[in-house]
Each structure stands twice: as C-alpha cells, then as structure tokens.
Amino acid sequence: MDIDFHDITLSVNGTKYQRRIESRLLLSDFIRHDLALAGTHVGCEHGVCGACTILLDGQPVRSCLMLAVQANHHELSTVEGLADKAGEYHPLQQAMHEHHGLQCGYCTPGILMTITAFLDENSSPSEDEVREALSGNLCRCTGYQNIVDAVLAAADRMRG
Amino acid sequence: MSTRTFGEPIKRNEDHRLLTGQALFIDDLELPGMLHAAFLRSQVAHARILKIDVFKALQRPGVVAAYVAGDLGDYWQPGPILVPPPPIEGIIFHERTQVPLAKDKARHVGEPLVIVIAESRYIAEDALDDIDVELEQLAAVVDMEKGLGAGSALVHDDVGSNVSAYVRQTKGNYAAAAAKADRIIKRRFRYEHGISSPIETRGVVAQWDRRANQMTIWDTTQAPVFVRNGLAGMLGLNERQVRVIAPFVGGGFGPKIMMFYPEEVLLPWVSMKLNRPIKWIEDRHEHFFATTHERGQIHDAEMALSSDGRILGIKDVFLHDGGAFDPYGLTVPINSQCTLLGPYVVPAYDSTFTQVFTNLPTVTPYRGxxxxxxxxxxxxxxxxxxxxxxxxxxxxxxxxxxxxxxxxxxxxxxxxxxxxxxxxxxxxxxxxxxxxxxxxxxxxxxxxxxxxxxxxxxxxxxxxxxxxxGIGPYEGAKVQVQSNGKVSVATGIGTQGQGHFTVFAQIAADQLGVAVTDVDVVTGDTDQFYWGAGTFASRGAVVAGNAVNEAAKVVRNKALKLASDLFECSEADLVIEDGKVSIVGIPQKFVKLGDLANQANPMRGAVEPGTEPGLESTRYFGPKMxxxxxxxxxxxxxxxxxxxxxxxxxxxxxxxxxxxxxxxxxxxxxxxxxxxxxxxxxxxxxxxxxxxxxxxxxxxxxxxxxxxxxxxxxxxxxxxxxxxxxxxxxxxxxxxxxxxxxxxxxxxxxxxxxxxxxxxxxxxxxxxxxxxxxxxxxxx
Amino acid sequence: MLNGIVPHFIPLDASAMKPAPFKYVAATSLAQALALKAEYGDDAKFLAGGQSLMPAMNFRLAQPAILIDINGIEDLAGIHPSGATTRVGPLTRYRALQRDEAFAGMFPLIDEALPHIAHPQIRNRGTIGGNLSHADPASELPAIAVALRARFRVQTAKQERWVEASDFFVGALTTDLKPDEMLVEIELPRVKPRTGACFMEIARRRGDFAIAGVAVMTTLGERGECTGVRLAFCGVGETPIDASSAADALIGHQPAQTTIIDVAKAAQAMIDPGGSVHATADYQRHIAGVLTERALRTAQRRARDGH
Structure with missing residues (x-):
C-alpha cells in the first residue's frame, strides 16, 4: 500500500502549523516529535493513564486516542502554553509547586491540562469532585493527596 | 549561617521544568539520523527456538537492520550477576542470568528474540509481522510447588532442578522455644506483589560518535555508573569513552535499577554497528513482560508464644518465585526473611527459603x-x-x-x-x-x-x-562554587522524582550560606560524577545526602580559610551567609563566594605547595551498615x-x-x-x-x-x-x-x-x- | 475500564502500540461515508469518537484498510425530542448527553449511567453511536438501550431499516449491522409517567469495565401498584441481557420485599456470566442479584416519589 499522506493545518497554543503527515500517525506522536512539543507525555497509548491529555478546542482529550490527521483545522492546547507570555505560572501550576503535587512529574502535564479545563467549568469544586475529575489521570508517585490539595488551592485562588 | 533550610518544607527546584513541559525525559530526545528499535518477543513462556527468519522484514522499505542472537557473535553473553549471594553458611545459588536475545530457548513470555531497526517505530512494528518464527512449545513452569516436583519441566536444563537458591538462617533455638511454648500458631500464607508500572516506561537511546570515539547512552536507569562500567566492558571501550545519562526519569520504584536489560545491551551495540543513534522506548504492553516484576511467595510459618502473648520463636519455610533468571541474586527473599522480624523481640528464628526458577518474567526489587x-x-x-x-x-x-x-x-x-x-x-x-x-x-x-x-x-x-x-556501599558528591556565586552539586545516583535536586541543594545551601535555588544539582550523568552505586533501598538521601554534606563542609572550610587570609583575621571571626563571607559584626566587610572561587583559581603568581584550586571538594560517604x-x-x-x-x-x-x-x-x-x-x-x-x-x-x-x-x-x-x-x-x-x-x-x-x-x-x-x-x- | 476499549487479553503477537497503515478519509457527508462503506465493506471502519477503536488499532487488534472519519458530518450529532420519542444522533458525544438537562430529565437512566463510562477525557470524545455499534458486553449503554426499548435506524447507501435494541446486539463486539450499514439514529421512546429509573454497577474502579451492572425502570399505577418493570444487565454475558420477564411477579401488585428477592433470584437465573481476571462467574452472578434487589427498591421509591 502506498503511504497515505495528508496535509494538515492546525493551531497549537495559538501558533499555526502546517505539516504533511501519514494518516496513521497518532496525535500524541505528532505533537511530541513533529512539533517538538515534548511536554505532552505518553504513558500507555491505550487511553487509560491520561498522561497525554491535551485540550482539543478547549476540552481535555487523550491525544493517544486520536490521529494527527483528525486535528486538521482544530485548536490544541498543551502544557507548553499554560504559563502566560511573561512566563507567569497558571494558578494551578503555582499551586502544584506549592503543594508538592508532583514528584517524577511525568503525569503532571496531563493532569494540568485535565484540571485547568475542569476548573474553568467548576470554579468551586468539592474534594470529591476534584478526585472524580482526576480519576482519568494515573499518578504512581504522589498518592494524589497533594494534587487534590493543589487543585483546591488553585480553585480558591482563581475565584479571587 | 543563613536561615537553615534543613528540616524545612522547601519547595522543589526541579518543579519549574516539570510544570512547564521543559524537563528532558528520554523519549524527548531527537537526534539527527536517529533510528528506532522494536523487539519481537516470545509469545510463549517456554519454547525451543527452531527457526527465526528475518529476510522478509529486511525487504520492507524503511527497515535498516534486524538481528537475532547468532548475529551478535561474541557480544552475546549472559548478563553479569548484579548482586552476588551473601556470605551465608550452607547457601546454594545457581547463577543463571538473562541474555540479550534468546538463542536456543525462550524462557518467558516477552523474552526478546529479534531486534528490528527502522526509520520509525511504526515501521519497526510493521516489520515484526514479517518475521518468520518457529517455536516448539514446552511445558511451562508457572506454579512454584509443581516446579519443584519430580518430573517438572526445567527452566534451565543444566541446573537439574528449578531451584535457583536455597538459604537457611537461624537465630537461637526454635525447637527449644517451641517445646516450652504455651501456644503455637501455624498457617500457610500467600503474598503476591505486582509490577511497578511507573507512568514513564523504560527507554534507551544510544549514540555512537565514530569521530569522537565516544558512546553516549541515555537510559531510564536508577544506576548510571554501573551501567556505564558494564557496557564499557561489553563494548570493549574504556569507561571514559562511555557516558551514561539518566535524564528526568518518570518514576522507577525498583525495576529501573535492574541491569542489564537486553535493550540496554543491544542498543549501544547496534548504534556502533550502524553508526547511527538508536532509540527504543518500551511501550506499555511491553512493560508488562520486558520490565522485571515482583511476585509471589508461599510461607509455611509458625509462631511459638507464651500464654501472655510473648513471642518465643518463629519458624518459617518459604518459596520465592524468582522468575526465569536470577541476576539480582537473593535481595528480595533475603529482605523478606529479615524484615519478617519487624520491631519485635524474637528470641529464636529459623527461616529457610527456596528461590524457584519459573517461566515468568524475572523478579527483582520493586518498592518494598x-x-x-x-x-x-x-x-x-x-x-x-x-x-x-x-x-x-x-x-x-x-x-x-x-x-x-x-x-x-x-x-x-x-x-x-x-x-x-x-x-x-x-x-x-x-x-x-x-x-x-x-x-x-x-x-x-x-x-x-x-x-x-x-x-x-x-x-x-x-x-x-x-x-x-540507607545501605552501603557508598556514594559520593562533588560540591563546587562557581564564579557567579552559584553552587554546583554532582552525584552519581539517578533520580526518579524523589526530590534530590532539592534535598541535596538544602544540605549544600546550609553549609555554604546560599539560597537553595542557587544550588544546581546534577544526578545521573557519569560525565558529571564518575563514581557511585545507585538509587535503591531507600538510600539516596542517606548515603548521597551525607556525601553532599561532607563535601560542602570542606568547601565551606576552604572558603573561610581563603577569606581569613584575605581579611587577615581568624576564621572564627567570619560568617558565611547570603552568598558571601563577612566579618562578624562588620557586614560591609565581605567577599562574595563567587569572587573567592575566582581567587582560588589564580591566573598568575605562585601558590603555596599543596594548594588545590577552586572552591571545590569531592567526598564519599559509606555507612557501616x-x-x-x-x-x-x-x-x-x-x-x-x-x-x-x-x-x-x-x-x-x-x-x-x-x-x-x-x-x-x-x-x-x-x-x-x-x-x-x-x-x-x-x-x-x-x-x-x-x-x-x-x-x-x-x-x-x-x-x-x-x-x-x-x-x-x-x-x-x-x-x-x-x-x-x-x-x-x-x-x-x-x-x-x-x-x-x-x-x-x-x-x-x-x-x-x-x-x-x-x-x-x-x-x-x-x-x-x-x-x-x-x-x-x-x-x- | 473504558467500556470496552481494551480487550481483556491482549496477545503478544507482535508487540505493538502504533496502528498499522490504513487509508484515511474525512467524510463530509453521510452519503459519502456510506458509499465508501459500501465499496470497502468489512475492510472499512467508521471512526467516530475512536475511544474504543483507537486502542484496538494501537494494539493492532484492529487493522482496517480504510478509516472513514465521520466526525465532520455534523448532521449526525444532536438530541431531538419530538413528542413520543427522542431521536439522538449517533455522533452525539457522552459529554453532550451529560450536559443536556432536558435530556437527563427525560432519561434519568442514561444520566445515571454516564458517570460510569470511563473518565471525563473519554466522555469528551466518545459517542453514543460508536458505543452501541462497538457492542461491548460490559458497556452500560447497550443494556440501557435494551431497557428503554430503543430502536436504531441503520442505513446503507441505498436503503434504511429499523432494528430493535434487543435484536441489535448479537454477540460480544458483534451487532446486527451489515458490512455496508451505519447506525444513523437512536430513537428513545418517552418514559411513562410514574416511572422510576435506577442504574447501578460494580466495577473495580470508577470508570472500569462493569463486573455487573443493572438498569431498572419501574412504572407504578395510580394506586401504587406495579404496572411495568424493565430490567437489563450489562457485563454478565456476551450481550446485554433483558431480564424484564423475571419481574413479572411484581406486576399488578404493591411491591413487596419478598417479591423483590424472588425477582432478583429469577433474574440471576437468566444470566450466564463468563468470569474474568477481576471476578469469578459466581461473584458476578451474586452481585447481579444484589444489584437487582437494590436497583428495584430504588427505582420503586423514585417512581413513588416522582423522580
């Protein structure tokens, strides 16, 4: 079979990209290796661990369960775009730092993307809601407690 | 001294890179001309290998090479024994270590048979389907007790049984204790442990630079120094020609200290052969077979007690599932045997274990x-x-x-x-x-x-x-004040999220009177620190931490000595804080640490004989036990x-x-x-x-x-x-x-x-x- | 986990986590998608949310020659209430179902089940049509479709037909869909007044495959007597199991505890769970009974209390 190439145009963190890619290329691999945005991590490639979570048009999705070609004409956000232009942390990044919400840090980008979107929709979550929102992101280091505390603190700060 | 940070909940130095997606994990490496590896692995637990034909795979566009065991020549060797058996009287130990690619027999599901090298991982995986393999399936040893029974299939035919090791350790006289006991509690226990499953799987990138005669290996290992030493020997290189870097590692929990995994051995060899950088990233499915496990033990244990509940003695006979190979010696069952005693007075103890070879992935330590x-x-x-x-x-x-x-x-x-x-x-x-x-x-x-x-x-x-x-043998650390006043700490252990970039910085910062954020810690790069054992057994902070402390103390004393010469005062009159050394009570009379470091590396003039340049020290620490x-x-x-x-x-x-x-x-x-x-x-x-x-x-x-x-x-x-x-x-x-x-x-x-x-x-x-x-x- | 994303045993044929090659077409119309399916038949797969198909492709358990992406066919998504029925487009994502309050009010059974489907990221992509067409026996929605007496409109390039939910699921991961057909509409009949619904399931972790799940709808008459019970299981057989007939003893009577226990026993007798690495078949059967009792009681209370 001839290699099935497609030309795609998409925006990641506000930057436009045009690339020619093979149809079978996973979106996670495309972001990491073609766009060199390696902050998005890959942990299982079968949709369970959540490390590869990015925002597709503002909503968290597993980038290992999408093809790069499906991102054509869409807007993506990744961890590299989370801090503002001046390099100031998003409140969740700040809270994760202050509450020791990360150890090896491998699952962290996926958690940041999942939870920033969650907090945009639920500004006063309960601890149970936070744990529910986190349940699609596996962390093997922290036991989650400090992540939960960080999310609650970030919510508090974002409410002002 | 500045405010002590030791003992304080100091925020981590490493967080910033991790929180912004800028930390380098192994799969983030992109090297020009890099090729990708995939492994064909045994689908059955125990089989004689009759035929492996990679001809068709090599015809596929994008496939660069494929190797089977026979292609490795003299490079094909069983791995070294990582932890030899301890000196215990009467011990039996049969050393059978893993091989780079299975040659005559496959001994567990997932054991690698072929390494395929291609322009992308996608193509390498395509090529796995092209390989023609014929295996004669043999009865698999899965159940430990059956495996020790007469007529069982043998994981290693030449051992003559499936006994990997046998150890008995005693303290006091259990028989006597049992004889005077009011009550004996006797039970059979089964305890299974699992797989570490860090969210980052394992990975290896090897880059042979022919012009520099230099091999660089990025490896998700917990023990880069030993990986370097071992691979240098296997590859016929000087240790100085091999640099092993454990970059940010996404969790380890034990199995990332196992060596030498077949992938670790093969990638550098292939890189030399092809003169191209090669990357292999274990996928999650592979992780379940290709990374070591911890698994089960069966204990027949009894406790002798007095009527008021005092333990008089314990007898325990247990089986330990070691898997197909025993490169890690007896660490896991010895830990079981010793830790059983717990915080209790146990006057008599009689503990015997048999480590059993099974046709399952090899067992090495996993957290605990x-x-x-x-x-x-x-x-x-x-x-x-x-x-x-x-x-x-x-x-x-x-x-x-x-x-x-x-x-x-x-x-x-x-x-x-x-x-x-x-x-x-x-x-x-x-x-x-x-x-x-x-x-x-x-x-x-x-x-x-x-x-x-x-x-x-x-x-x-x-x-x-x-x-x-915090067991030995030792770790070392180099502490160095840079001319910009910042402090560099290098140690040989690897780090997988334990906060070493912060706790080691705290230790150095307190000794040298600088901010924790001004201490840059490097771990896991053999070109930055040459010696060490690795991160295991809850020992990083204990052993390397104490080495950092010792080295930082020496640097502190050097700085004080230099400043006392400069100010022509006694060292006792000096205070070291906020990145400078000043005279007690006269804060305006100071010299910055960075300037002292510069002065300690004079460009002209004479120094006293025996003077060492720089504000730098390397120290080693090894606890007695x-x-x-x-x-x-x-x-x-x-x-x-x-x-x-x-x-x-x-x-x-x-x-x-x-x-x-x-x-x-x-x-x-x-x-x-x-x-x-x-x-x-x-x-x-x-x-x-x-x-x-x-x-x-x-x-x-x-x-x-x-x-x-x-x-x-x-x-x-x-x-x-x-x-x-x-x-x-x-x-x-x-x-x-x-x-x-x-x-x-x-x-x-x-x-x-x-x-x-x-x-x-x-x-x-x-x-x-x-x-x-x-x-x-x-x-x- | 993840409702059928990952098969329970992944053979180590060729260790793979990247899809095999395929030809990709982003369909812009239903006609185009159906024409392609007619041309390629079983060699083609529709790609909707992809939350079950993509893991199977990553493991190379699915290797379609052509992938027809229907995400661009906007007409296929949407919730359309109209009188006696509500029509749901197959491309409607779980997230949209969860966030439509009117829909949740009309179909509390679905609303109660949705949080059990994997995790937020999956629900942002996964679609109702993809779920039903995938026909994972451990999945919630097939059982709920059976309980709701849903009908499915399936279409080829040339014709369409309607299939009852109970006829649609013919085996594990197998539906009545022909190689050239697509599920294009789900029709949900309006729930009768004085009906209480309850969905319960047991999984090892939230979002995992159901070890057993039960969907119950109980309708009461004006005097509080039971006039109808729907009872369907997920996770305990090759297909969703309609066990409504086990509840016949309740019909026409004021609900009684002893009858509920008998119903649960009768329902247990109608299932034949296979066991898995997570549960023995006996445990599955046991909790199917426990859940049936609990769900019947809850549904009854909800019917009585009006929600």
Whole structure:
C-alpha cells in the first residue's frame, strides 16, 4: 500500500502549523516529535493513564486516542502554553509547586491540562469532585493527596 | 549561617521544568539520523527456538537492520550477576542470568528474540509481522510447588532442578522455644506483589560518535555508573569513552535499577554497528513482560508464644518465585526473611527459603522489595495469636516491641547488604501510641458497634514494620562554587522524582550560606560524577545526602580559610551567609563566594605547595551498615457485606526515619508509598494462566489505584536519629508501601466479623470477588 | 475500564502500540461515508469518537484498510425530542448527553449511567453511536438501550431499516449491522409517567469495565401498584441481557420485599456470566442479584416519589 499522506493545518497554543503527515500517525506522536512539543507525555497509548491529555478546542482529550490527521483545522492546547507570555505560572501550576503535587512529574502535564479545563467549568469544586475529575489521570508517585490539595488551592485562588 | 533550610518544607527546584513541559525525559530526545528499535518477543513462556527468519522484514522499505542472537557473535553473553549471594553458611545459588536475545530457548513470555531497526517505530512494528518464527512449545513452569516436583519441566536444563537458591538462617533455638511454648500458631500464607508500572516506561537511546570515539547512552536507569562500567566492558571501550545519562526519569520504584536489560545491551551495540543513534522506548504492553516484576511467595510459618502473648520463636519455610533468571541474586527473599522480624523481640528464628526458577518474567526489587511479604507473615501471625490468646491485637504487638534501651539490636542473621542485621536505633512504642491515638482506637469499638446497628460494617487495622534503609556501599558528591556565586552539586545516583535536586541543594545551601535555588544539582550523568552505586533501598538521601554534606563542609572550610587570609583575621571571626563571607559584626566587610572561587583559581603568581584550586571538594560517604526506620499504619474501612466493596474512611501513618531533611518531600514519599501499598493489597494482581500467559497486560486490567481509590492520609513523625551517619537520617522511600497487605486483611476481618465466622485472610492481594469466594461458605 | 476499549487479553503477537497503515478519509457527508462503506465493506471502519477503536488499532487488534472519519458530518450529532420519542444522533458525544438537562430529565437512566463510562477525557470524545455499534458486553449503554426499548435506524447507501435494541446486539463486539450499514439514529421512546429509573454497577474502579451492572425502570399505577418493570444487565454475558420477564411477579401488585428477592433470584437465573481476571462467574452472578434487589427498591421509591 502506498503511504497515505495528508496535509494538515492546525493551531497549537495559538501558533499555526502546517505539516504533511501519514494518516496513521497518532496525535500524541505528532505533537511530541513533529512539533517538538515534548511536554505532552505518553504513558500507555491505550487511553487509560491520561498522561497525554491535551485540550482539543478547549476540552481535555487523550491525544493517544486520536490521529494527527483528525486535528486538521482544530485548536490544541498543551502544557507548553499554560504559563502566560511573561512566563507567569497558571494558578494551578503555582499551586502544584506549592503543594508538592508532583514528584517524577511525568503525569503532571496531563493532569494540568485535565484540571485547568475542569476548573474553568467548576470554579468551586468539592474534594470529591476534584478526585472524580482526576480519576482519568494515573499518578504512581504522589498518592494524589497533594494534587487534590493543589487543585483546591488553585480553585480558591482563581475565584479571587 | 543563613536561615537553615534543613528540616524545612522547601519547595522543589526541579518543579519549574516539570510544570512547564521543559524537563528532558528520554523519549524527548531527537537526534539527527536517529533510528528506532522494536523487539519481537516470545509469545510463549517456554519454547525451543527452531527457526527465526528475518529476510522478509529486511525487504520492507524503511527497515535498516534486524538481528537475532547468532548475529551478535561474541557480544552475546549472559548478563553479569548484579548482586552476588551473601556470605551465608550452607547457601546454594545457581547463577543463571538473562541474555540479550534468546538463542536456543525462550524462557518467558516477552523474552526478546529479534531486534528490528527502522526509520520509525511504526515501521519497526510493521516489520515484526514479517518475521518468520518457529517455536516448539514446552511445558511451562508457572506454579512454584509443581516446579519443584519430580518430573517438572526445567527452566534451565543444566541446573537439574528449578531451584535457583536455597538459604537457611537461624537465630537461637526454635525447637527449644517451641517445646516450652504455651501456644503455637501455624498457617500457610500467600503474598503476591505486582509490577511497578511507573507512568514513564523504560527507554534507551544510544549514540555512537565514530569521530569522537565516544558512546553516549541515555537510559531510564536508577544506576548510571554501573551501567556505564558494564557496557564499557561489553563494548570493549574504556569507561571514559562511555557516558551514561539518566535524564528526568518518570518514576522507577525498583525495576529501573535492574541491569542489564537486553535493550540496554543491544542498543549501544547496534548504534556502533550502524553508526547511527538508536532509540527504543518500551511501550506499555511491553512493560508488562520486558520490565522485571515482583511476585509471589508461599510461607509455611509458625509462631511459638507464651500464654501472655510473648513471642518465643518463629519458624518459617518459604518459596520465592524468582522468575526465569536470577541476576539480582537473593535481595528480595533475603529482605523478606529479615524484615519478617519487624520491631519485635524474637528470641529464636529459623527461616529457610527456596528461590524457584519459573517461566515468568524475572523478579527483582520493586518498592518494598520483599519486605512486604515478611511483614505480612509476622503481622498476620500476631493477629491470629492475639485472637487465640484473647489479647487485643495492638496489645500483643506492644508487649513484643523491642525496648528503646536494647539498641543497637542484633538480630544475628545476615541482611541484603551482607552485614549482620542490626537495628541501629529506634523507639517503637511511642510510634504505636501516636498511631492508635490518631486512628481513635479507643473510641472505635464504640463507633463500630453504633455503625453496625445502622447496618454499616466498619473495621480497623493496625500494622507495624521496620524497614532496613540507607545501605552501603557508598556514594559520593562533588560540591563546587562557581564564579557567579552559584553552587554546583554532582552525584552519581539517578533520580526518579524523589526530590534530590532539592534535598541535596538544602544540605549544600546550609553549609555554604546560599539560597537553595542557587544550588544546581546534577544526578545521573557519569560525565558529571564518575563514581557511585545507585538509587535503591531507600538510600539516596542517606548515603548521597551525607556525601553532599561532607563535601560542602570542606568547601565551606576552604572558603573561610581563603577569606581569613584575605581579611587577615581568624576564621572564627567570619560568617558565611547570603552568598558571601563577612566579618562578624562588620557586614560591609565581605567577599562574595563567587569572587573567592575566582581567587582560588589564580591566573598568575605562585601558590603555596599543596594548594588545590577552586572552591571545590569531592567526598564519599559509606555507612557501616543500613539504618533501620520503623512505622505503624492504621486504617478504618467500611465494607459492603454483600458486594465486598471497600471504602477507606481513615488512614494514619506514623513513621520514624530519623532526622527529616524536608518534611514536605518526606510526606510525598509516604503518600506515594501508601498508594502503592493500597494497590498491592486490593487492586493489583498479575494474573497468569497455567501456560505462563499474563492475562491482564494492560492498564485497563492491571488496576493502578486512581484518585478515587487512595484516601486522604494523616501523617505523623517521630525522630530517632541514626548513629550511623553524621546527619542522623534514615531512608523513607519504601515505608509507605510496606504494611498495606496485613493492614487490609486485619481491617476486613474486623469489618466482616470473620474471626467469629472462622474465616482467615491468609493472602494478598484481596478483591471483592476473592472475598466473596472466601466467605461464601462461612456462617453468617 | 473504558467500556470496552481494551480487550481483556491482549496477545503478544507482535508487540505493538502504533496502528498499522490504513487509508484515511474525512467524510463530509453521510452519503459519502456510506458509499465508501459500501465499496470497502468489512475492510472499512467508521471512526467516530475512536475511544474504543483507537486502542484496538494501537494494539493492532484492529487493522482496517480504510478509516472513514465521520466526525465532520455534523448532521449526525444532536438530541431531538419530538413528542413520543427522542431521536439522538449517533455522533452525539457522552459529554453532550451529560450536559443536556432536558435530556437527563427525560432519561434519568442514561444520566445515571454516564458517570460510569470511563473518565471525563473519554466522555469528551466518545459517542453514543460508536458505543452501541462497538457492542461491548460490559458497556452500560447497550443494556440501557435494551431497557428503554430503543430502536436504531441503520442505513446503507441505498436503503434504511429499523432494528430493535434487543435484536441489535448479537454477540460480544458483534451487532446486527451489515458490512455496508451505519447506525444513523437512536430513537428513545418517552418514559411513562410514574416511572422510576435506577442504574447501578460494580466495577473495580470508577470508570472500569462493569463486573455487573443493572438498569431498572419501574412504572407504578395510580394506586401504587406495579404496572411495568424493565430490567437489563450489562457485563454478565456476551450481550446485554433483558431480564424484564423475571419481574413479572411484581406486576399488578404493591411491591413487596419478598417479591423483590424472588425477582432478583429469577433474574440471576437468566444470566450466564463468563468470569474474568477481576471476578469469578459466581461473584458476578451474586452481585447481579444484589444489584437487582437494590436497583428495584430504588427505582420503586423514585417512581413513588416522582423522580
């Protein structure tokens, strides 16, 4: 079979990209290796661990369960775009730092993307809601407690 | 000195890169001309290899090479023994280590048969389908007891049996103890541990630079120095020609210290052969077969007691599933054997184990490293003894604790570090008291009765343990003041999230009077620090931390000496803080550390003979033996008596790991350990069929606890310093993970009233389905 | 986990986590998608949310020659209430179902089940049509479709037909769909007044495959007597199991505890769970009974209390 190439145009963190890619290329691999945005991590490639979570048009999705070609004409956000232009942390990044919400840090980008979107929709979550929102992101280091505390603190700060 | 940071919850230096997606993990490496590897692995657990033909794979566009065992020539060698067996009298040990590619026989599912190199991982995987393999399937050794029986298939034919090792260790005279006992408790226990499953799998990138004659290997290893030394030898290179870098590593928990994995051995060789950089990133499915496990033991154990619940002796005979190869020696079963003794006075101990070869992936340490198994046996025996002697389970523990004036306490058997198992220090009873207080043990029975009236089934569990930590041999550190005044610390261990970039910085910062954020720590790069052993056995902070402290002290003294010469004053009149040395009481009279560093590297003029340049020192630290931490976990659970669903209502950890460097990081270590302990106790189980096939090799079916499964934990600490190192610290990395099994078993028995119903929980892990099966025929 | 994303045993044929090659077409119309399916038949797969198909492709358990992406066919998504029925487009994502309050009010059974489907990231992509067409026996929605007496409109390039939910699921991961057909509409009949619904399931962790799940709808008459019960299981057989007939004893009577216990026993007798690495078949059967009792009681209470 001839290699099935497609030309795609998409925006990641506000930057436009045009690339020619093979149809079978996973979106996670495309972001990491073609766009060199390696902050998005890959942990299982079968949709369970959540490390590869990015925002597709503002909503968290597993980038290992999408093809790069499906991102054509869409807007993506990744961890590299989370801090503002001046390099100031998003409140969740700040809270994760202050509450020791990360150890090896491998699952962290996926958690940041999942939870920033969650907090945009639920500004006063309960601890149970936070744990529910986190349940699609596996962390093997922290036991989650400090992540939960960080999310609650970030919510508090974002409410002002 | 500036405000001391030692002992404070200092925020981590490494966070910024991790939080912004800028930390370099191994799969982030993109090198010009890089090729990608994939492995064809055995689909069966035990087979004779009849034929492997890669011809068709090589025809596929984009495929560069494919190698089988025979292509490796003299490079094909069984791996070295990583941890030789300890000097124990009468020990039997058959060394059979893993090979780069299976040659005549495949010995477990997932053992690599072929390495394929292609322009992309996608193409390399395509090519795996093109390979023609013929295997003659042999009977698989899966069950340890059957494997030791007559007529069993043999994992290694030349050994003549499936015995990998046999060890007996004794203390006192168990037979005599049993003869005078009022009660003997005897049970059979099965304890299974699982797979570490860090969220980042393993990976290797090898780059041979022909012009520089230099090999660079990025490896997700916990022990880069030993990987360098070993690979240099295999590749016929000088150690100086090989640089091993462990970049940011996404969790390790033990199996990333195993070496040499076949992939580690093969990638550098292929890179030299093809003169191209090669990348291999283990995928999650491979991780279940290609990375080492920890698994099961079967214990036939008995405890002799007096009627007042004093332990007179323990006898234990156990089998340990070692898997297909035994490169890690006996570390795991020795840990089980030693840690079983726990914080208790055990006057007589007779412990024998047989390590069994099976056609399953190799077993090496995973967080806890066999300690769990021993703790389960001891804690369960005490529970059954308490029940039979009608003593409260916490009271029987209290009666047997080693008293504080008995330290150092000699257990008279040999530990994993080849030294006699001697507890350096400890004060156990307060730890138990604090835990009982925190869990509300006194009030609980009343609450439990009230809840039961409402149809709710609550249960409590309390388990004690010790953890041998911080073992030798040694680590080193180089501390250097840069001319910009910032401090560089380099050490040979690897780091996988433990906060080394911060705790080592704290230690150096306190000695040198600089901000923690001005200390740049490098770990895991053999070109930055040449010597060391690695990160394992809860030893990083203890051993490397003390080395950093020693080196920083020397640098501090150098700085003071230089400044005293400069100011023509006594060193005693100087203060070192805020990045400068000044005269006490005259803060305007100062010299910056960076300037001192510059002056210590003069460009002209003469120096006194024997002068060393720079503000720099390298020091090594090796403890006499490991330091023993201890703790108590307590839990309250609620069980649904019909569905056997379990909810954790409260979880308490009280822990003593000596001096605390950074309580925030310590708490994180405990939290993470507890989460893995919960996984081990109730969620994670490797399920094999009788052919050695793993039936749940995905994260959908191998159940890592989620944020909904791990409760909020309450932590408390006591501090009993270790006399074995100047800072008085003990390790903490594994403590949280150790007592989950007995804790759950005890609490579930309590919640479901299983003692009255004559059901005993003698195994880990448990699950709702398993509890249903164990209780279905019990009276209600 | 993840409702059928990952098969329970992944053989180590060729260790793979990247899809095999295929030809990709982003369909812009239903006609185009159906024409392609007619041309390629079983060699083609529709790609909707991809939350079950993509893991199977990553493991190379699914290797379609052509992938027809229907995400661009906007007409296929949407919730359209109209009188006696509500029509749901197959491309409607779980997230949209969860966030439509009117829909949740009309179909509380679905609303109660949705949080059990994997995790937020999956629900943002996964679609109702993809779920039903995938026909994972452990999945919630097939059982709920059976309980709701849903009908499915399936279409080829040339014709369409309607299939009852109970006829649609013919085996594990197998439906009545022909190689050239697509599920294009789900029709949900309006729930009768004085109906209480309850969905319960047991999984090892939230979002995992159901070890057993039960969907119950109980309708009461004006005097509080039971006039109808729907009862369907997921996770305990090759297909969703309609066990409504087990509840016949309740019909026409004021609900009684003893009858509920008998109904649960009768329902248990109608299932034949296979066991898995997570649960023995006996445990599955046991909790199917426990859940049936509990769900019947809850549904009854909800019917009585009006929600």
């Amino acid at each position: 490293a066999g300690r769990q198994h021993g703790v389960f046996v001891m804690e369960r025996l005490l529970d059954f003894a308490a029940h039979e002697l009608n003593i409260d389970p916490t009271e029987i523990r209290r009666r047997n604790l080693i008293p504080p004036d008995a330290f150092p306490y000699n257990n008279e058997i040999i530990y994993q570090d080849f030294e006699v198992l001697e507890y350096d220090s400890g004060n156990y009873e307060p730890v138990l008291d604090i835990a009982l207080d925190a869990i509300g043990y006194e009030a609980f029975r009343h609450e439990q009765a009230l809840a039961r009236q409402q149809g709710r089934h609550l249960g409590v569990g309390v388990a004690c343990y010790v953890e041998g930590t 490991g330091a023993t931490a201890n703790g108590v976990h307590a839990i309250i659970i609620e069980m649904d008596p019909k569905t056997f669903e379990l909810k954790i209502l409260k979880y308490v950890v009280v822990h003593d790991c000596g001096t605390v460097i950074n309580p925030m990081i310590l708490a994180g270590q405990i939290h993470g350990g507890v989460a893995q302990g919960i996984g081990n106790a109730f969620y994670e189980k490797l399920v094999f069929d009788d052919q050695g096939q793993l039936l749940n090799a995905s994260l959908a079916d191998y159940l890592l606890p989620t944020a909904l499964d791990v409760p909020r934990m309450e932590l408390a600490h006591t501090v009993t310093k270790s006399p074995l190192n100047p800072m008085g610290i003990k390790g903490a990395g594994e403590a949280g993970a150790i007592p989950g099994g007995p804790l759950f078993a005890q609490a579930i028995e309590d919640a479901l009233d299983l003692k009255r119903r004559s059901v005993e929980l003698l195994e880990t892990p448990l699950s709702p389905s398993r509890l249903f099966e164990l209780t279905r025929n019990a009276r209600t």
